[in-house]
Amino acid sequence: xxxxxxxxxxPVLAVLLAGLALYGCSRESTxxxxxxxxxxxxxxxxxxxxxxxxxxxxxxxxxxxFTDATGIRVQRIEGKDDALIERILQxxxxxPADILFTVDAGRLWRAEQAGVFQAVSSSVLEERIPxxxxxxxxxxxxxSTRARIIYYDKTRIDPTGLQRYEDLADPRWKGExxxxxxxxxxxxxxxxxxxxADGLEEAENWARGVVANFARDPQGGDTDQIRAVAAGECGIxxxxxxxxxxxxxxxxxxxxxxxxRVGWIFPNQEDRGTHVNISGAGIVASAPNAAGALExxxxxxxxxxxxxxxxxxxxxxxxxxxxxxNPALETLGEFKVDPMDATVYGENQAEAQRAxxxxxxx
Amino acid sequence: xxxxxxLLSLPLTALLVAGLVALPVLTVALHVLLPDxxxxxxxxxxxxxDYLRNTMLLVAGTAVGxxxxxxxxxxxxxxxxxxxxxxxxxxxxxxxxxxxxVIAYTYTDxxxxxxxxxxxxxxxxxxxxxxxxxxxxxxxxxxxxxLSLVLYPYxxxxxxxxxxxxxxxxLEAARTLGCGPWRGFFRVALPMAxxxxxxxxxxxxxxxxxxxxxxxxxxxxxxTTGIYRAWFSLGDPVSAAKLSAMLLAFVLVLVALxxxxxxxxxxxxxxxxxxxxxPYQLRGWRALLAVLACMVPLGFGFVLPAARLxxxxxxxxxxxxxxxxxxxxxxxxSLAAVSAVIAVxxxxxxxxGLRLRPGPLMRGAHRIAGMGYAIPGSVIAVGVLIxxxxxxxxxxxxxxxxxxxxVGLLLxxxxxGLVFAYVVRFLAVSLQSVDAGLARITPAMDDAARAxxxxxxxxxRRVHLPILRVNLLTAGLIVFVDVMKELPATLILRPFDFxxxxxxxxxxxxDERLAEASTASLAIVVAGLIPVILLARxxxxxxxxxERSEARGLMQATTPA
Numbered sequence: 001x002x003x004x005x006x007x008x009x010x011p012v013l014a015v016l017l018a019g020l021a022l023y024g025c026s027r028e029s030t031x032x033x034x035x036x037x038x039x040x041x042x043x044x045x046x047x048x049x050x051x052x053x054x055x056x057x058x059x060x061x062x063x064x065x066f067t068d069a070t071g072i073r074v075q076r077i078e079g080k081d082d083a084l085i086e087r088i089l090q091x092x093x094x095x096p097a098d099i100l101f102t103v104d105a106g107r108l109w110r111a112e113q114a115g116v117f118q119a120v121s122s123s124v125l126e127e128r129i130p131x132x133x134x135x136x137x138x139x140x141x142x143x144s145t146r147a148r149i150i151y152y153d154k155t156r157i158d159p160t161g162l163q164r165y166e167d168l169a170d171p172r173w174k175g176e177x178x179x180x181x182x183x184x185x186x187x188x189x190x191x192x193x194x195x196x197a198d199g200l201e202e203a204e205n206w207a208r209g210v211v212a213n214f215a216r217d218p219q220g221g222d223t224d225q226i227r228a229v230a231a232g233e234c235g236i237x238x239x240x241x242x243x244x245x246x247x248x249x250x251x252x253x254x255x256x257x258x259x260x261r262v263g264w265i266f267p268n269q270e271d272r273g274t275h276v277n278i279s280g281a282g283i284v285a286s287a288p289n290a291a292g293a294l295e296x297x298x299x300x301x302x303x304x305x306x307x308x309x310x311x312x313x314x315x316x317x318x319x320x321x322x323x324x325x326n327p328a329l330e331t332l333g334e335f336k337v338d339p340m341d342a343t344v345y346g347e348n349q350a351e352a353q354r355a356x357x358x359x360x361x362x
Numbered sequence: 363x364x365x366x367x368x369l370l371s372l373p374l375t376a377l378l379v380a381g382l383v384a385l386p387v388l389t390v391a392l393h394v395l396l397p398d399x400x401x402x403x404x405x406x407x408x409x410x411x412d413y414l415r416n417t418m419l420l421v422a423g424t425a426v427g428x429x430x431x432x433x434x435x436x437x438x439x440x441x442x443x444x445x446x447x448x449x450x451x452x453x454x455x456x457x458x459x460x461x462x463x464v465i466a467y468t469y470t471d472x473x474x475x476x477x478x479x480x481x482x483x484x485x486x487x488x489x490x491x492x493x494x495x496x497x498x499x500x501x502x503x504x505x506x507x508x509l510s511l512v513l514y515p516y517x518x519x520x521x522x523x524x525x526x527x528x529x530x531x532x533l534e535a536a537r538t539l540g541c542g543p544w545r546g547f548f549r550v551a552l553p554m555a556x557x558x559x560x561x562x563x564x565x566x567x568x569x570x571x572x573x574x575x576x577x578x579x580x581x582x583x584x585x586t587t588g589i590y591r592a593w594f595s596l597g598d599p600v601s602a603a604k605l606s607a608m609l610l611a612f613v614l615v616l617v618a619l620x621x622x623x624x625x626x627x628x629x630x631x632x633x634x635x636x637x638x639x640x641p642y643q644l645r646g647w648r649a650l651l652a653v654l655a656c657m658v659p660l661g662f663g664f665v666l667p668a669a670r671l672x673x674x675x676x677x678x679x680x681x682x683x684x685x686x687x688x689x690x691x692x693x694x695x696s697l698a699a700v701s702a703v704i705a706v707x708x709x710x711x712x713x714x715g716l717r718l719r720p721g722p723l724m725r726g727a728h729r730i731a732g733m734g735y736a737i738p739g740s741v742i743a744v745g746v747l748i749x750x751x752x753x754x755x756x757x758x759x760x761x762x763x764x765x766x767x768x769v770g771l772l773l774x775x776x777x778x779g780l781v782f783a784y785v786v787r788f789l790a791v792s793l794q795s796v797d798a799g800l801a802r803i804t805p806a807m808d809d810a811a812r813a814x815x816x817x818x819x820x821x822x823r824r825v826h827l828p829i830l831r832v833n834l835l836t837a838g839l840i841v842f843v844d845v846m847k848e849l850p851a852t853l854i855l856r857p858f859d860f861x862x863x864x865x866x867x868x869x870x871x872x873d874e875r876l877a878e879a880s881t882a883s884l885a886i887v888v889a890g891l892i893p894v895i896l897l898a899r900x901x902x903x904x905x906x907x908x909e910r911s912e913a914r915g916l917m918q919a920t921t922p923a
Contacts, residue, residue, distance in 0.1 A: 049858060055869045057682070075858040078869065082593065083854040086744060087774075090751035094758055094771050096858070110597060181581050183591045219500035219581040220470070223874040227476035231484075232491035243874060252678070258476075350401070350597050357408045362583055 045071030048292040051088060052101040053081040054279060058312030065308065066299050072292045081107040088116055093286050098293040101281040104185045106192065108140045108280050109346020117282035120294060128301045128319045132341045133278055142278030142342060143300045144315035146240045147335065148190050149274060150265040151226050157235040157263075165194060165267045165275070168236070169209025177213040178225040178234035182361030183353065186222070186240060186277060191356055192348035193275045193340055200355065207359035218362050223247070230258035240277075245314035245328035266335035273338035277345065279315065372818050373724060376715020379708050380727030383786050386745030387733055391610065393603030401598035405605070409588060413605070417584045417612065419502055420509070420577070421567055427510025428566045431659040432517025433559060437547060438656060440525035441533075443641045444649040450656040451522075452898030457663030458515040458840075459890035461847035463575025464867065464883040466508045468667040470579070471674070471876050473499040500580040509570050511663035516569075517562035519836070519897065520798065524558035525551060527802070543642050557801060560620050561794045567616055568736040568790065571609060574850060585609045586738045599744075606741050613736040617729065671884045680870065680881035687863075690882070691889060694862040697777065697852075698845040701784040702792075702838040708785060709792035709837060713800055714826065717808070718818050728793075735790035739783070739850035746783045746855065750774050780855040784845050791844060792837035799833030800826065839893040846890050863889065 052059065055078060063074040077084070081102045088095050088111075100116055102108055111117060117139035125134070125141050133142035150168070152159055157176070161167060168177060180187065194203040215234035222239030226247065229237045244264065247255045266274045281300070283293045299305055306322035309315040310329055317324070324330055438444070439451045457465075473479055475491050484491065498504065528551060536550040552559075574586040585605055593602035644652050675683075708731075716728045734742060754773045761767055773779055803826060811821040827834070849864045856865070863886045870879035 055872045057869070057873070077856065077858055077860075078865075079853040080740075083740065083743065087747060087854060090747045091771060091774060092751065092755055094755065096771070096775065183587070216498070217501075217581060219498075220474070220579075221874040224474065224476075227474075228491075231475040231480070233475040254476075353591070353596050354401075354404050354408075357404065362581060 045073070046289055046292050047073045047075055048098045048289050048296055049096045050074060050076045050099045050101055050281075050296075051084040051097045051284075052076050052078050052099075053084060053103050053107065054078070054101055055103075056313045058308070061312060062300075062305060062308050065305065066296055069299065070292075070295055072295065074296075082110070085111045085114060085116060088284060089114060095284060095286050096288060097284045098287040098289050099281050099296060100284055101279070103277075103279045104189060104345070105142070105278050105280070105342035106185065106189055106346040106349040108135075108142075108278075108282065109343050109349075111282070112139050113346075116284055118285040118287070118290070120283055120297070122294060122298060124298045125301055130318065130320075132339050133280070133318050135282070135343070140280050140282030141297060141301070142280040142318055143306075144279045144309040144313075145276040145318060145337070146242050146279070146315050147266065147274045147276045147337070148186055148238060148240055149244075150267055151229055151237045151239060151244065151262050152265065153229050153232065153235045154261055154263045156232075159263060159265055162236065162265060163267065163270065165190070166198070166206060167267075168213065168238070169206045171209070171212070173213045173236055175213065175215050176235035177210060178215050178228045178237040179210070179218060180221060180225060180239075181218045182207075182356035182359075187238075187356070187361075188349050188352045189277050189345040190238075190275050191352035192345040193338065195348045195352055195355070196340060196344045197272060197338075200351065203352075204355040204359055207356055207361055211360050226262060227258055230261045241316070241329075241332060242314035245326070245332065248328035248331065249314070249326075264332065266333075268338065269336050272340070273336040275338050275340075276316070278318070278342050280342075372711070372822075373715045373719040376711045376719075376724065377727055379711050380715075380731040383708065383712075383734065383789055384727065384730040385749050386742055386783070386786050387610070387730060387737065389745045389748050390603050390606050390737070390741055393600055394607045396600045396603075398600040398604065399598040401592055401596040401601040402604060404596070405588070405592055405601055409583065409591075412583045413585050413588045416502060416582055417571070420506060420582070420584055421570055421612075421616075423503070423506035424509045424513065424570045425563060425567060427506055428514040428517045428563060429559075431510060431514035431663075432562065432566075433521055434655050435514075435659060436518045436521035436525060437551070438652050440522055441543075441551070441642055442644050442652060444644040444652040446653055446656070450660065452895065453660055453664070454518055454656060455515045455894055455898040456891065457512050457659065458519075458843055458897070459887045459894045460512045460664065460667065461575070461849070461864065461883075461886060462509055462512050462569075462573055463579060463849070463871075464671075464886065465512055465663075465667050466505075466576040466579050467871055467876055467879065467883065468670050469504070469508065470499050472666075472670055473497075502580075502582050505573075505576050505580050505582050508576050509566075509573060511659065513566035513569055514659055514663070516565045516840075517559060519840075520558040520562035520795075521555055523832075523836075524555035528554055558798055561798050564616060564620055565735070565791060565794055568613060571612055571736045572738050572787075574738050574740070585612070589738060589741060602741075606737065609736065609738075610733060613733055616736075617732075668884070668887060671880045671887070674877050674880035675884050678877040680866075680878045683881050687881075687885060690861055690863045690866055691885065693860060694846050694864070694886070694889060697780065697784070697862065698842045700777075701781050701788070701845045702842040704781065705785050705788050705792045705841045706796075706834055706838045708789055709796040710822075710827075710830075710834070712789070713793055713796040714818075714822055717800055732790035732793045734786040735788065737787070739787060739848055739852075740854060742783050742787050743851040743854040746779055746786065746851075747774065750779050750782065774855070776857055777860070780852065780857075783851040783855055784841075784848065787848065787851065788841045788844050791840050795833045795837035795840065796830065799830040803829055836897060839897045842893045843890045846886060 063076065067073055081104065084100060085107070088097050088100065091097070100111055102111070112135060120138040122138065125138065129141050133145070134140065150162060152162065161170070161172070191203060191207065194206060198206070222243040225234075225237035225239050226244055228234050244262075248259050250256065268274055281297060283290055283297065287293050301319055303319065303322045306317035306319045307325050310317055310322070310324045310326045314326060314328060316329065435450070435454050439447055439454065471477055480491070480496055483489070483494070483496070487494070532550060532554065533546060536546045541549060572586065574590070577584050578587050578590070585608065589602045589605045589609070592605055593599050712728055712731050716724045737745075750773045754771045757772055807825055808821060811825045816824065847864060849868055852862055852865060853868065856862070863882050867879045867882035867886060870882065
């Protein structure tokens with residue numbers, strides 16, 4: 001009597017899916033005109049699409065400043081670096097991505113190996129960004145750096161004899177060291193730099209020494225390690241500079257108490273310099289709006305944007321002479337930077353992970 | 363012949379849906395056959411023993427935890443009477459609104475060395491941090507505690523529904539035969555509720571296996587964190603897929619254990635549900651114990667962390683709170699609603715398909731369709747991305763060559779891919795609920811309806827769906843809440859400028875701004891509360907409604923077409 005019903009599910013499902021697809025199209029329609037009709041004049045300056053692994057809220061101000069300066073709108077997806085790389089690869093030629101922005105040199109290297117980027121020549125970028133912080137063919141550029149430094153409890157630890165990364169493995173610090181997981185990208189890049197500086201065997205021995213000095217199993221983020229020093233759980237910690245700078249700038253009395261008790265050391269000042277990692281970006285090979293993307297990269301290298309990295313997220317600018325405009329970074333002071341080529345971190349990364357695993361660095 | 367078509371169409375649709383859902387799972391599984399990029403040897407030698415050990419401990423510990431919390435409370439509130447029972451009855455579901463990673467952030471903030479509890483201990487005693495022992499929150503034990511606290515409502519919900527729906531006659535019979543409350547529980551109620559309890563346990567354990575947020579934050583090396591390490595640090599997606607496949611094997615073992623345990627038993631309800639069952643009245647210390655047993659999971663699973671989050675966001679929350687949050691809320695809610703509806707429809711199709719055609723093909727499809735729940739969201743996302751992107755490329759080429767139009771990425775560019783991933787991931791949840799409901803309906807009812815001339819579709823609509831109403835609602839609500847909480851797949855697959863509450867919370871937490879992340883975390887919990895409270899209401903007064911709907915179902919089934 002009701003012959004309609006038994007077939008109802010398939011059409012209902014189809015309608016739902018179609019509706020979703022349409023919804024998807026309507027959401028997607030904004031970036032597309034770019035690809036279809038590049039000749040058409042864009043009264044608003046067009047759109048660039050950024051896939052960003054940076055997770056800092058201050059970036060939105062950065063994008064807004066770019067839009068204000070150029071009229072080009074910015075659309076973004078934020079996510080984990082490798083997931084974004086995978087997404088670009090799967091999207092292939094149709095990828096709407098113009099720019100991939102990551103927080104680690106190793107990821108830039110891997111994206112480059114996977115063929116994500118196109119080579120760019122820009123006299124602005126080449127002039128402003130030091131050559132060890134960019135790809136030789138202009139496939140990616142570093143726009144800010146962060147140093148990985150040593151923190152210590154000023155009430156208990158005498159920092160003489162704690163001046164190099166290598167010193168962290170010294171048995172006299174047994175039970176004192178707090179550092180995050182061995183799969184953390186910042187530790188991997190540090191290990192990669194040690195492999196390049198001291199050789200694999202030496203670096204792996206170092207990692208064993210570090211593991212033997214752990215105050216507790218690796219856990220939490222960089223800020224947690226610094227806080228653990230202030231709480232007295234450990235005497236020594238390792239962390240990126242911007243986390244400490246953020247505590248220095250905080251109004252919270254608890255954070256101020258942390259800063260009060262914790263001292264910092266820029267390691268290896270007498271030899272190769274302190275390890276720094278970069279946050280950088282490149283233009284995607286299939287970028288629908290490569291011209292706009294290049295404009296964005298050049299904007300990032302402008303003194304104004306460079307200062308934003310320092311002021312907004314406590315990172316170090318890469319362009320010579322860019323103002324810091326950040327009291328915390330000014331207090332931390334100038335330091336000698338390890339001039340190692342950032343590609344090394346990428347090349348050595350898998351090796352570094354294996355060595356840390358073997359050393360029992362969880 | 364139309365009669366033939368009728369018989370075929372529904373099972374065929376079921377196979378189609380199951381196949382679609384299985385696609386990402388199979389995509390991942392097929393990676394196993396590819397040669398790996400050198401990391402596999404290293405993983406097997408150095409890391410795998412740890413992954414196996416920790417994963418098994420995590421699963422075993424969480425199983426004990428969710429049963430201890432879920433089963434005890436379900437039994438207490440269903441058949442006993444004690445002060446506060448009415449409140450507990452619905453409030454015990456509330457921890458379900460907490461994503462495991464949010465409760466992990468909250469307890470870490472409270473209990474870590476620099477947190478308020480330990481700071482207070484040091485101030486009171488004058489000890490330094492190295493002079494006393496405090497249970498480390500970031501540990502395997504901590505992860506078990508966190509997961510047990512937020513996952514026990516699965517066991518509670520399904521267990522409670524089962525206890526309430528048990529035919530009163532059976533328990534009454536046990537009582538007249540001299541069974542006390544304890545024996546009545548172990549000999550009669552528990553065995554009868556077993557399918558529901560095991561279904562709840564299975565959901566909780568599958569979610570445990572798929573959890574990434576908590577174990578990663580606590581630094582516990584298990585399979586999910588191993589998959590990330592293999593893929594992202596060792597740069598070897600094939601090894602990551604092999605680990606995923608081993609994780610799938612874990613799930614299969616769990617599912618097989620459940621089937622083996624249940625054996626050939628079937629549990630259909632024949633009598634009326636326990637509308638006027640005489641409850642056990644608890645007094646004195648027994649009542650106190652019952653109240654405590656309910657307070658512990660509710661207090662630690664909801665009240666305390668919610669209060670802490672509220673406090674954190676009050677004193678130093680997200681500076682961006684405001685209209686931006688309306689957008690985030692809308693994105694979260696609409697995604698969750700759309701996914702929930704699709705997941706329930708798909709579950710009915712697949713579940714009913716199996717009932718109609720219980721052949722090996724259908725059974726296999728049914729089982730694979732329910733496996734996505736145990737796969738970490740990020741793995742599903744990639745499993746979705748690979749076939750969908752290929753389809754996208756094909757579609758794009760086709761449209762370009764046939765019609766000369768350039769359409770971009772139809773499937774992966776919008777929320778379609780994301781919703782697909784959610785359905786793959788959460789179909790198991792809705793399927794469990796629908797299956798549990800269908801299993802309760804005796805096949806005699808199908809036969810009666812069919813004998814009276816109804817086709818399978820009409821039988822479904824007039825007999826099963828009315829009876830299943832509660833199950834469908836439960837299924838939809840659980841999927842809704844799960845989607846609200848989902849993070850990794852959302853991160854990877856969402857369209858441009860499309861943030862959800864979970865994404866916002868993650869961005870801040872990943873940047874080690876826990877206090878600021880508290881606002882978004884609290885918003886997820888609050889938004890999740892509405893469906894969870896609906897669920898709870900469903901649970902607290904199901905007996906009458908169910909009786910009515912079952913009676914109506916029966917009547918409709920027996921009304922000649």
